[in-house]
Amino acid sequence: MLNRMYDWIDERLDITPIWRDIADHEVPEHVNPAHHFSAFVYCFGGLTFFVTVIQILSGMFLTMYYVPDIKNAWESVYYLQNEVAFGQIVRGMHHWGASVVIVMMFLHTLRVFFQGAYKKPRELNWVVGVLIFFVMLALGLTGYLLPWDMKALFATKVTLDIVESLPFIGVPMKTLLAGDPTIVGAQTLTRFFAIHVFFLPAALLALMGVHFVLIRRQGISGPL
Numbered sequence: 001m002l003n004r005m006y007d008w009i010d011e012r013l014d015i016t017p018i019w020r021d022i023a024d025h026e027v028p029e030h031v032n033p034a035h036h037f038s039a040f041v042y043c044f045g046g047l048t049f050f051v052t053v054i055q056i057l058s059g060m061f062l063t064m065y066y067v068p069d070i071k072n073a074w075e076s077v078y079y080l081q082n083e084v085a086f087g088q089i090v091r092g093m094h095h096w097g098a099s100v101v102i103v104m105m106f107l108h109t110l111r112v113f114f115q116g117a118y119k120k121p122r123e124l125n126w127v128v129g130v131l132i133f134f135v136m137l138a139l140g141l142t143g144y145l146l147p148w149d150m151k152a153l154f155a156t157k158v159t160l161d162i163v164e165s166l167p168f169i170g171v172p173m174k175t176l177l178a179g180d181p182t183i184v185g186a187q188t189l190t191r192f193f194a195i196h197v198f199f200l201p202a203a204l205l206a207l208m209g210v211h212f213v214l215i216r217r218q219g220i221s222g223p224l
């Protein structure tokens with residue numbers, strides 16, 4: 001049945017070469033830990049991707065219960081955590097995943113840095129990586145406010161004070177992010193929510209797409 005469906009689609013769209021190109025791509029020996037144990041350092045990019053997928057999936061389920069307004073945000077999280085089936089697990093995955101993904105990305109960046117993998121011809125992919133790095137940090141920052149508890153509120157106040165202290169662009173940037181230059185309030189929550197679930201994930205997916213296309217075109221660096 002599945003075979004026939006596959007053949008039906010393949011006859012019309014010629015999809016076999018597409019997945020063969022991905023699946024049959026040979027991995028060079030120097031990145032295979034079975035040959036050289038130290039090659040495990042190459043796994044961190046893939047692990048970052050894996051945790052990112054978990055973040056996106058768990059985040060999608062969280063939005064089915066989360067209510068982005070100051071009257072209901074905290075209680076919607078409380079309800080999700082305590083009443084919804086598997087809610088605690090899904091929230092826990094997103095909560096801990098947010099830290100794990102930063103750690104993995106950092107280890108990946110260290111690997112690229114200390115092996116000099118950012119050098120010619122991979123300079124552009126390093127720059128793409130730096131952009132990804134900032135998008136990831138911003139995801140952590142904006143997500144932190146969403147539970148709307150005391151910790152979220154005061155952490156965000158500190159963040160916005162730091163933004164405000166930037167020369168020239170500080171005040172307008174804070175107003176843009178917070179919606180209100182004086183307090184972390186209703187506008188701030190809806191803006192952070194929109195940035196956290198729409199703007200940044202869209203930017204992240206686009207950047208990761210470019211990152212992977214470049215890796216495929218240039219091949220993996222090394223051996224040292």
Ligand code: HEM
Pocket residue numbers: 041042043044045046048049050052105108109111112117118122125126128129130132133208211215219220221222
């Ligand atoms: C969402 C975050 C990221 C993901 C999912 C990701 C994924 C990957 C993967 C799967 C590879 C293949 C080799 C490997 O796994 O080590 C790679 C290579 C690379 N990454 Fe990333 N990466 C991310 C962030 C970054 C950051 C923050 C930087 C640097 C600032 C960076 C710079 C590079 C460079 C230069 C390469 C090519 C390395 C080589 O050819 O040896 N990446 N990335």
